[in-house]
Amino acid sequence: MRPTGGHPAGSAPEDRPAPRDGADAPALVTLSGVNKHFGHLHVLRDVDLEVRRGEVVVVIGPSGSGKSTLCRVINRLEPVDSGTVAVDGVPVPAEGRALARLRADIGMVFQSFNLFAHRTVLDNVTLEPIKAKGMRRAEANELAMSLLDRVGVADQAHKLPAQLSGGQQQRVAIARALAMRPKVILFDEPTSALDPEMINEVLDVMVALARDGMTMVVVTHEMGFARRAADRVVFMDAGRIVEEAPPEEFFTAPRSERARDFLSKILTH
Amino acid sequence: MGVIFDNASTYVDGFVVTLRLTAYAGALALVLGVIVAGLRVAPLRSLRLFAAAWVEVLRNTPLTLVFFFMVLVAPQFGILLPLGFWTAVLCLGLYTSAFVAEAVRSGINGVGVGQAEAARSIGLTFGQTLREVVLPQAVRSTIPPLINVLIALTKNTSVAAGFATVELIGVGRRLSTANAGDPWVLVGVAAFYLVITIPAGLLASALERRVAFAR
Numbered sequence: 001m002r003p004t005g006g007h008p009a010g011s012a013p014e015d016r017p018a019p020r021d022g023a024d025a026p027a028l029v030t031l032s033g034v035n036k037h038f039g040h041l042h043v044l045r046d047v048d049l050e051v052r053r054g055e056v057v058v059v060i061g062p063s064g065s066g067k068s069t070l071c072r073v074i075n076r077l078e079p080v081d082s083g084t085v086a087v088d089g090v091p092v093p094a095e096g097r098a099l100a101r102l103r104a105d106i107g108m109v110f111q112s113f114n115l116f117a118h119r120t121v122l123d124n125v126t127l128e129p130i131k132a133k134g135m136r137r138a139e140a141n142e143l144a145m146s147l148l149d150r151v152g153v154a155d156q157a158h159k160l161p162a163q164l165s166g167g168q169q170q171r172v173a174i175a176r177a178l179a180m181r182p183k184v185i186l187f188d189e190p191t192s193a194l195d196p197e198m199i200n201e202v203l204d205v206m207v208a209l210a211r212d213g214m215t216m217v218v219v220t221h222e223m224g225f226a227r228r229a230a231d232r233v234v235f236m237d238a239g240r241i242v243e244e245a246p247p248e249e250f251f252t253a254p255r256s257e258r259a260r261d262f263l264s265k266i267l268t269h
Numbered sequence: 270m271g272v273i274f275d276n277a278s279t280y281v282d283g284f285v286v287t288l289r290l291t292a293y294a295g296a297l298a299l300v301l302g303v304i305v306a307g308l309r310v311a312p313l314r315s316l317r318l319f320a321a322a323w324v325e326v327l328r329n330t331p332l333t334l335v336f337f338f339m340v341l342v343a344p345q346f347g348i349l350l351p352l353g354f355w356t357a358v359l360c361l362g363l364y365t366s367a368f369v370a371e372a373v374r375s376g377i378n379g380v381g382v383g384q385a386e387a388a389r390s391i392g393l394t395f396g397q398t399l400r401e402v403v404l405p406q407a408v409r410s411t412i413p414p415l416i417n418v419l420i421a422l423t424k425n426t427s428v429a430a431g432f433a434t435v436e437l438i439g440v441g442r443r444l445s446t447a448n449a450g451d452p453w454v455l456v457g458v459a460a461f462y463l464v465i466t467i468p469a470g471l472l473a474s475a476l477e478r479r480v481a482f483a484r
Binding site: 110 | 312384389392402
């Protein structure tokens with residue numbers, strides 16, 4: 001079944017083409033009828049979204065459109081008011097050990113890195129394998145070093161996060177997420193807090209991950225990344241999914257007026 | 270002044286009791302206080318309410334009343350505590366735990382919310398998040414206020430004198446009676462308190478400087 005936005009604004013939803021690939025792969029992340037309020041603010045309105053295994057979904061939209069919240073309800077950093085969220089066919093449980101176990105399968109990369117400030121880079125990456133999965137330290141260290149090498153910061157392994165540049169910290173955060181051997185990684189504006197010259201070193205790692213078949217949900221303002229790596233672009237506005245399309249189609253021929261307006265504002269310079 | 274040296278061993282006996290009261294009650298308060306502070310940030314509302322009630326009741330009750338409650342009221346509910354040292358430790362520990370909990374909680378609140386979110390996002394349980402990520406970072410800013418709590422506790426042990434525990438104040442009272450109100454008796458008592466509280470204060474300033482450097 002095709003995932004559909006709750007109430008697509010503007011154009012008719014019937015004539016949407018199927019996504020580029022993997023259309024028959026099973027859904028890994030399923031949101032259906034999700035609503036979320038912050039006080040009086042209705043931040044997610046009847047959101048339906050499916051992310052298939054191996055798919056890279058990029059979520060874009062103006063600030064305050066609910067993209068970050070969409071990302072955060074998937075691992076229940078934000079509980080939903082109504083609707084259901086399921087990962088790999090299992091409804092995301094309420095607070096408790098079951099939720100912790102489920103989160104251990106979902107990587108997350110934050111805008112502000114959120115590396116554990118009192119632990120070395122290496123200990124940041126080994127914490128989940130050791131504490132959540134019960135891996136032995138030697139094995140965890142080996143895994144962590146290979147992942148730090150993969151993201152290009154192995155030589156920083158014994159420093160504290162504050163001694164690294166923003167780009168290096170974010171790559172460590174990606175290594176920390178990978179150490180969980182996650183089914184999916186959520187990226188919540190991973191480059192928005194970076195100096196311009198560091199954005200590409202992080203995006204390159206993300207593109208490589210996408211090529212390797214990692215399932216990813218990426219909230220970002222980097223349209224270049226969306227074009228290069230996304231299987232599908234999800235455009236949100238005012239808490240709704242307004243439009244979903246493969247990147248080429250979305251960027252060249254957006255169907256909704258709201259998306260055309262948004263793109264005209266960000267792509268002109 | 271001679272009265273202090275003439276009764277040195279009596280003073281030391283009282284001082285040791287005060288020191289033991291402070292140490293045991295301090296240890297109890299530290300354990301309870303950290304647990305209560307953890308409960309105050311727990312995901313379950315009922316636990317948060319319990320911890321908040323614990324802090325508010327104990328923090329806003331005069332310490333003497335806590336003693337009276339344990340000695341006079343608790344027996345009516347079938348809890349019979351022997352008068353003396355361990356009852357004093359229990360009362361002081363319970364009372365001080367509220368202040369420890371507040372000091373630790375302010376430390377926890379000083380750790381950025383993103384740290385706990387990252388910990389939860391990698392699948393750590395609530396307890397692991399506190400132990401592995403939040404508390405180790407909260408400790409830095411918690412130690413100076415904790416030492417203030419310890420100093421207050423040292424002085425609060427004097428309340429135990431009213432409940433059949435002969436610590437420094439108890440010694441002072443006996444020596445005062447025996448020496449016809451010689452004012453030097455109480456100067457001696459004060460000096461022994463300073464033996465505990467002044468090093469504690471110095472430790473607090475030293476740690477505060479180290480924390481300032483580490484930031």
